[in-house]
Amino acid sequence: MDNKQSADIGMAAGVGLAAVAMFPPSFLSDLPGWSRQVGGWIGLGLFGVSLLALIKPDWFWRSKAHSNQKPEIDLIIGRDDHYVETSSFNSVNVMKTVCVGVRNIGTAHLSNCKLMFEATRADNGIRETWLRDGPFSLGIGEERYLSVAEYNEPISPQTAPENWIRLSAPPSGNFWSPPMLPAAGGAVTLTATSAESRERRMICKFWAKEGKLYWEVVSGSVPATVASDPGQNDDDKFIPMSEAAARAYGELRANGSSWAKAADSFAQYGVEEKVYFANALSSEIPIYGKHPPSRLYEVINPDEFKRGLFKDDGANFHYHGDKNPQFIEIAVKNGDLSKVIEQMWERHKNVTW
Numbered sequence: 001m002d003n004k005q006s007a008d009i010g011m012a013a014g015v016g017l018a019a020v021a022m023f024p025p026s027f028l029s030d031l032p033g034w035s036r037q038v039g040g041w042i043g044l045g046l047f048g049v050s051l052l053a054l055i056k057p058d059w060f061w062r063s064k065a066h067s068n069q070k071p072e073i074d075l076i077i078g079r080d081d082h083y084v085e086t087s088s089f090n091s092v093n094v095m096k097t098v099c100v101g102v103r104n105i106g107t108a109h110l111s112n113c114k115l116m117f118e119a120t121r122a123d124n125g126i127r128e129t130w131l132r133d134g135p136f137s138l139g140i141g142e143e144r145y146l147s148v149a150e151y152n153e154p155i156s157p158q159t160a161p162e163n164w165i166r167l168s169a170p171p172s173g174n175f176w177s178p179p180m181l182p183a184a185g186g187a188v189t190l191t192a193t194s195a196e197s198r199e200r201r202m203i204c205k206f207w208a209k210e211g212k213l214y215w216e217v218v219s220g221s222v223p224a225t226v227a228s229d230p231g232q233n234d235d236d237k238f239i240p241m242s243e244a245a246a247r248a249y250g251e252l253r254a255n256g257s258s259w260a261k262a263a264d265s266f267a268q269y270g271v272e273e274k275v276y277f278a279n280a281l282s283s284e285i286p287i288y289g290k291h292p293p294s295r296l297y298e299v300i301n302p303d304e305f306k307r308g309l310f311k312d313d314g315a316n317f318h319y320h321g322d323k324n325p326q327f328i329e330i331a332v333k334n335g336d337l338s339k340v341i342e343q344m345w346e347r348h349k350n351v352t353w
Helices: 003-021 025-029 033-054 058-067 241-254 258-267 273-282 302-306 334-348
Strands: 073-077 084-088 093-104 110-120 127-138 143-154 164-167 180-182 186-193 200-209 212-220 238-240 288-290 308-311 316-319 328-333
Touching: 073 186, 073 200, 093 110, 093 127, 093 200, 093 212, 110 143, 127 143, 143 186, 143 200, 143 212, 164 200, 180 186, 238 241, 238 334, 241 258, 241 273, 241 328, 241 334, 258 273, 273 302, 273 308, 273 334, 316 328, 328 334
Parallel strands: none
Antiparallel strands: 073 093, 084 093, 093 143, 110 127, 110 186, 143 164, 164 180, 186 200, 200 212, 238 328, 288 328, 308 316
16 A cells, blocks of 8 residues: 555545534434434444545555556557568569557556458458457557568569569468458458457558559558658649649639639539539549548549539538438549649630630
8 A cells, every 4th residue: 555545545534534523412412313313324424434444455446546547459550660571582572561560558458469350352352351360468558560461572673563462361260361462452451459448440551563562541540650652653642622622723713714713603602612613623533532431432433423412612422412421531633633724724715704
């Protein structure tokens, strides 16, 4: 028992005894019979509380400390240090391995920890769930690094790059080899669990480009580093629709385009400029969005835009009459946006409004 616990006991005992002393015998004798009984029970109860404070056993303090513990597990993926391994595979290839960290970020020991992953096999399209590792335990602040994806990168430009990205897992059930992803890319859902904490889930995308392996976190835990992906050029970066619409409006307005003048005209009738340009862009370039509850981007079929309207400055798309959005976090690719703004200007530079 430490000094703080002793101080707590002393305070509790003092308060309890002081409360009993507030009811002298003369006070109780002046009360009616039923009130004397109630007063007696109150005094006895307060005395019992003070006595319990004096004799609190060690298990009480241990349980109090246990109640302050917060078990929490996390998934972390990065681009250097423990999260990436490079080794010689053969005379023409170097194997790059991407690892995920399963970390105890809480204030309690974690037991029966497991890392699972789900992925779709490239060869037959079947989605499989694999146990990557576990059970294992994690002390407070401890992190376990586990490989999840491997790719043989060619040393020389003359060596043809491989067509598959291999996922890491020991044999599981009737499956002896884990799924492989096409070099063009695929998503893997990672799930970390323990006996004490809530599960933590992360969706990670892997792809190969020009013989190099790249990856990014699509949703879930925050990556260990937030540096821009070297495998993704500016043209492939997603631009939120609200930002894309504002950019298109601003650039075309600066050039005196009839597109911007038309947007200003429609704004007088309640159609916001960003929504106007979101509709215009949807008929010109591929539009990407997430269909709830999915957290993955998909190309939206252009026919979908005939069934509803954009809202929230173009960020979301609703079917007519539906309260909930059909697509959220709508975006376009930077390269597509730059090209279409130029095309819109060229096609209508001589049109007056």
